[in-house]
Amino acid sequence: MKIQKFKKRIGIIGFGCVGQGLYDVVEANKHLGLEVGRICVKDKEKPRTLPTAAFTYDVQELLQDKSLDILAELISDPEEALLIVRQALLQGRTVVSANKKMIAENLPELIQLQQRYGGVLLYEASVCGSIPILRTLEAYYGAEPLLEVRGILNGSSNYILSKLQNEGGTYASALQQAQALGFAEADPALDVEGIDALNKLCILAAHAYGLLVHPDQVLHFGISHITPEVVELAASLGAKIKLVATIKPDQEGNVSLQVIPTFVTADDALHAVEAEFNGVEINARFAGQQFLKGRGAGSHPTGSAVWADVTAALRGYRYTYPKLCVNSPAAVMAADAVTLLLQGPEQQLKSLLQQLRPLEVYSMEVPGQVVVRVKPQEVFQQQELIKQNNIFVALIPQSVPLEDVLQLDASPAAAFVS
Ligand code: HSE
Numbered sequence: 001m002k003i004q005k006f007k008k009r010i011g012i013i014g015f016g017c018v019g020q021g022l023y024d025v026v027e028a029n030k031h032l033g034l035e036v037g038r039i040c041v042k043d044k045e046k047p048r049t050l051p052t053a054a055f056t057y058d059v060q061e062l063l064q065d066k067s068l069d070i071l072a073e074l075i076s077d078p079e080e081a082l083l084i085v086r087q088a089l090l091q092g093r094t095v096v097s098a099n100k101k102m103i104a105e106n107l108p109e110l111i112q113l114q115q116r117y118g119g120v121l122l123y124e125a126s127v128c129g130s131i132p133i134l135r136t137l138e139a140y141y142g143a144e145p146l147l148e149v150r151g152i153l154n155g156s157s158n159y160i161l162s163k164l165q166n167e168g169g170t171y172a173s174a175l176q177q178a179q180a181l182g183f184a185e186a187d188p189a190l191d192v193e194g195i196d197a198l199n200k201l202c203i204l205a206a207h208a209y210g211l212l213v214h215p216d217q218v219l220h221f222g223i224s225h226i227t228p229e230v231v232e233l234a235a236s237l238g239a240k241i242k243l244v245a246t247i248k249p250d251q252e253g254n255v256s257l258q259v260i261p262t263f264v265t266a267d268d269a270l271h272a273v274e275a276e277f278n279g280v281e282i283n284a285r286f287a288g289q290q291f292l293k294g295r296g297a298g299s300h301p302t303g304s305a306v307w308a309d310v311t312a313a314l315r316g317y318r319y320t321y322p323k324l325c326v327n328s329p330a331a332v333m334a335a336d337a338v339t340l341l342l343q344g345p346e347q348q349l350k351s352l353l354q355q356l357r358p359l360e361v362y363s364m365e366v367p368g369q370v371v372v373r374v375k376p377q378e379v380f381q382q383q384e385l386i387k388q389n390n391i392f393v394a395l396i397p398q399s400v401p402l403e404d405v406l407q408l409d410a411s412p413a414a415a416f417v418s
Contacts, residue, residue, distance in 0.1 A: 008314050009037035011068035013059055013084060014075035017182040018098050018125065020049065021303020022072055022310075034310070037068045042075070063087050070310055071095045076186040078102035089113035089121060096309040098125035098302060101190070104199035104215050107206055111321060120318045125305035127200045128153055128278040131294040132308065134319070136282070137207040142322030144284050149208045150246040151280035152273045153200040153259075155297030156184040156191035157223050157243045162274045164231055165240050171226065183276045183297035193387070194222030194243060194259045201245040201257055205331075208247060208282075210323030211255045213331040219380045220259035225392035227343055229366045237400055239263040242270050244395070249329065256334040258376070261394040263341075268399070269293075333377040339402055340379070343369045344391030352389060356382050362406055371396065371405060 010026065012019050019039070026036055040059045041048070048055065062068060063084070071093060073084050078101040085102065088095040090113065097103060103110065103123050110121055124134050128151070137149075152158050156178040163174035175192065178184045183191075190196045198220040205211040223243055234241050244262040249255045264271045269291045273279035278296025283289050295301035337359055342349060346368045353361060356379070358372035379386075379393075386393060396405060 006033040006311070006314055008034050008069040009067060010034060010310060011037050011062040011065065011071045012039045013062060013071060013073050015039055015041045015048065015050075015055070016074070016076065016186075017299045018302045018306065019072070019074040021299035021301075022074065022306045023050075023303075024300060025303045025307040029307070032311070034314070038062050038065065059084060063091075069094070070313060072306055072310060073097040073099065074306065075099070078105065082106055085110065085121065086113065089119040090117055092117040092119040094120040094313050096122045096125070096306055096313060098123065098306055100126040100196065100199040100203060104202040107203065108212050111324070114318070120313050122309035122313050122317070122319065123203070124309050125302050127203050128280060128292075129155065129294065129296040129298065130301035130304050131278055131280060131292050131296065132305075133204065133280050133292060134207050135308075135312075136292065137204070138319055138322065141208070141282065141284060141287075142320070144286055146208050146249075146282060146284050148246065148248045148283040149204060149280065150244060150248075150270075152242055152270055152278050153204075153245045153280075153296065154191055154194075154197040154243055155276035155278060155295070156188065157194075157197070158273065158278070158296070159183055159276045160192070161223060161226070161241055161243070164226065165235070166274070178276075181276070182299050189224075192222045192224040194220040197222075197243055197245045197259045201247060201259055204245075204280075205247050205255060205257060206321065206324060207319070208323065209249060209255050209329055210321070210325070210327035211247075211329050211331060212324070213255075213257065217331050218257045218259070219333065219376060219383065221261060221383075221386070221393045222259075223261055223392075225344065225390050226261070227392060229369060230341065230343055230392060230394065233341070233366075233369075233405070234263055237263060237265075237404055239265045239400055240271055241394055242273070244270060248334070250332065250335070253327070254330045254332040256332050256376070258334070261392070263394060263396050263400045265397075265399045333375075333380055335375075337373050337375050338379075339396040340372050340374060341369065341394045341396055341405070342372060342386075342391055344389055348389035349391060352382060352385060352391060355385060364406075371402070
């Protein structure tokens with residue numbers, strides 16, 4: 001059987017790291033017959049790899065051009081991206097997007113627009129770069145209950161953590177490198193505050209569990225306040241700090257979600273996910289455990305994911321949201337208490353502990369470091385306070401014995417809670 005050629009034209013909106021990546025992949029696959037029809041960019045002054053004549057600066061030229069068979073929306077501004085995708089879907093067009101923030105915050109509307117006007121929206125590139133996770137959840141696990149989905153979903157944070165934990169060096173220089181390599185968002189706070197991973201997790205939840213949840217409703221912390229002392233503690237326990245995103249259903253079928261730096265031990269598949277790589281572990285009711293690992297950020301890996309969507313959409317593929325059709329779970333906070341390491345300015349930590357209502361508190365020898373047992377609901381209620389006070393939070397999972405953490409460094413807690 002011969003491979004079917006396309007003879008189709010694509011319109012690219014946005015020519016940053018991902019747009020350039022898509023362009024390169026399209027050019028490298030010219031024999032398949034797909035060509036770049038038009039490229040729209042915003043900034044007229046920015047140096048580009050193509051002559052000025054290759055670009056237009058008016059997105060309406062692409063949105064009105066019906067000779068373009070497919071549009072790739074690859075800009076970083078989520079509000080503008082929504083306007084573009086909404087207009088395309090109102091016309092019943094086929095569009096692909098990599099804008100996780102826009103998708104996570106507007107998924108109910110985007111699904112409705114596809115249903116009502118018959119257009120198609122694919123967004124594999126928005127979650128875990130080159131890992132085909134949405135396709136896997138949709139096409140393979142669409143009818144199988146999942147016991148848990150967890151992973152490392154942000155390449156920049158993982159890159160920074162890898163640099164800090166494997167090579168030493170400073171947080172600032174690791175972040176700078178992540179930016180220079182094109183891994184970080186235009187606003188890198190989205191990466192290091194855990195928001196990018198959170199947006200991806202909410203998109204995963206729709207495909208893995210049929211849960212539509214707004215990111216605001218989900219417990220999340222980032223890595224921006226990590227300290228050398230935390231890195232040292234993790235190493236002494238034979239663990240690494242990783243930014244882990246988790247979705248887990250409870251007995252009633254409701255689903256809890258969280259993004260939180262976590263002590264990850266060497267027997268965990270996520271332990272070996274380094275640099276800009278992402279990894280997702282699916283624990284399926286019948287298939288058992290499966291692990292997908294690949295580049296989660298970067299021009300060509302993400303361009304490849306967009307290209308996969310473009311070619312799939314042109315062959316008639318669309319998401320069917322199989323879990324959404326049969327399930328209507330609610331997003332809940334996990335009921336069981338968790339063990340957290342908190343590190344921050346001593347005074348702020350002290351006042352946080354009074355608000356947090358922990359079940360247990362263990363102070364550590366390192367000033368400003370404390371271990372607590374606390375209900376996730378309480379943590380969620382104090383989430384903003386914790387962030388405002390520059391306190392680093394890390395989950396100590398059951399695989400890391402609390403005795404080991406405390407033996408290393410314990411002293412009576414009274415001074416902290418009084
Ligand atoms: N800033 C994102 C990351 C890019 O670092 O993972 C890929 O979504």
